[in-house]
Amino acid sequence: MQRGSRSLRQGSNIGWTSSKMLFYEADDLLDGITYEATRLELETEPGISINKVRKFFSPSNSFEKEMEVKLEEILEKLEYLVKQKDALCLREGTGGKPSSHRGPTTSRVDESDVYGRENDKEAIMKLLLSNDANGNNLRVISIVGMGWVGKTTIAQLVYNDRRVKEQFDLRLWVCVSEDFDVFKITKDIFKEATSVACDDKTPNQLQVELEKQLVRKNFLLVLDDVWNEKYTEWDILRMPLKSGAPGSRILVTTRHEIVASMMSTILIHHLNALTEDDCWPLLQKHAFGGRNFNGYLHLEIWERKS
Ligand SMILES: Nc1ncnc2c1ncn2[C@@H]1O[C@H](COP(=O)(O)OP(=O)(O)O)[C@@H](O)[C@H]1O
Ligand SMILES: [Mg+2]
Secondary structure, rough: HHHHHHHHHHHHOOOOOHHHHHHHHHHHHHHHHHHHHHHHHHOOOOOHHHHHHHHHOOOOOHHHHHHHHHHHHHHHHHHHHHHHHHHHOOOOOOOOOOOOOOOOOOOOHHHHHHHOOHHHHHHHHHHHHHOOOOOOOOEEEEEOOOOOHHHHHHHHHHHHOHHHHOOOOOEEEEEOOOOOOOHHHHHHHHHHOOOOOOOOOOOHHHHHHHHHHOOOOOEEEEEEEEEEOOHHHHHHHHHHHHHHHOEEEEEEEEOOOOHHHOOOOOOOOOOOOOOHHHHHHHHHHHHOOOOOOHHHHHHHHHHHHO
C-alpha cells in the first residue's frame, strides 16, 4: 500500500502545486493506458483478438497491476486534497460566482460619497426616461460590469434621482444576488409595491395579486446583482410584471452579459472602472480619512506624474 501513503507523508505540504502535479500524474496515467490500448489494437489481428484482450485484462497482466497501483495512489492523494480543502473551508466553484460576504443591497446611497459617474448615470437615465415608441411595456436595461466596479451604486443614483421619482408611479428595489428564487423575488417585489406582508400566500396567489397591483402602473423595478442564466425562471418571474403601464422599466445589474441577453435586455450599459481623475478624490478620502489634503500635496504631484 504503502506507496501512496509514503508519497502523501512526503508531500505533507500539498497545496496548489501538488494539485497541479496530481493532475499531471493522472494525465500521464491516461496517456499510458491510451498507449497500451493502441499498441494492443495494432497487434491485434482479426481472429486472435479475444485472447489478447483477455490477456490484457487478466489479473496476471503486469501493466494492469501497475496502472491499478498508480490509480490507487492518485485517488488517495485526491482524498487528501479534498480533506485539506474542507479544513481550509474552501468552496468548489466554476470560477464564476465568488462567495459574497456583502449583505443584501438597498436603494439607499450617500451621494456625497460617490465620485464621477455623471456620464454613466445620464446614459442610463436617458434609457429609463425615453418614450416607448414601439409600445413595448417592459423594457429591460442592464448595467453590466465586473464585481465592485460600481453597478449597484449607479443603480442607486438613478433610483434616487428626482426625475425618476417624478416619472414612475412605483419604484421597487430587489436585491437578487446568487439565488434566483422566483417565489422569493416575487414576494420581495410584492412587498415593495404594497408594503404588505405576503408570507402566507401561495406562489399562484402571489403572482395573481402582484399582477393586479401593477395594472396600468408605471413602475421602475431594480433587480440588483442577477446571476440567473435560465430563461424559464426569468419567464415565470416577469409574467405578472407585464401588466404594468407602457413605459415601465426593469433595471438589472449583473456581471455577465449572457444574463443580460437572456433577460431580453434592449440595451446594455457596460460599466468600466472609474477614471484616474475620479479615483484620486476617492483615494484621498479613504487614505486620509477626508482630512485636509494640503499636507500631502507632494503625494498628489508624485501620483499624477507616475
Ligand atoms: N463612483 C463611486 N465613488 C465612490 N465609491 C464608489 C463608487 N462606485 C462604487 N463605489 C464603492 O465601491 C464599492 C463597490 O461598489 P458597488 O456599486 O457595490 O459595485 P458592484 O455592484 O459593481 O459590485 C461600494 O463600497 C461602493 O460604495
Ligand atoms: Mg452590486
